[in-house]
Amino acid sequence: MNIDNFQELIDLTDYLAVSDEYLIRKFKEGGNYLIIDTFGDFLILERDEVESVTxxxxxxxxxxxxxKIPHILN
Structure with a gap:
């Protein structure tokens, strides 16, 4: 992942965590989340939608x- 391509967004966010394929950051204002994958695609997840989406x-x-019916990981 070339973080330089996202410098404008990086400057507006704080680092939260990184997984194998995702960099997760939180916007300093508003509390929305920025998720960037290893391909350079990104998603901005609004704070108000985090609970619903997860x-x-x-x-x-x-x-x-x-x-009672098992799902994929049950």
């Missing part, structure tokens, strides 16, 4: 707690 992904992988 719940959708979690439920797809594991299924809702109330469901």
């Amino acid at each position: 719940n959708i992904i979690w439920n797809d992988l594991y299924g809702p707690i109330s469901e």
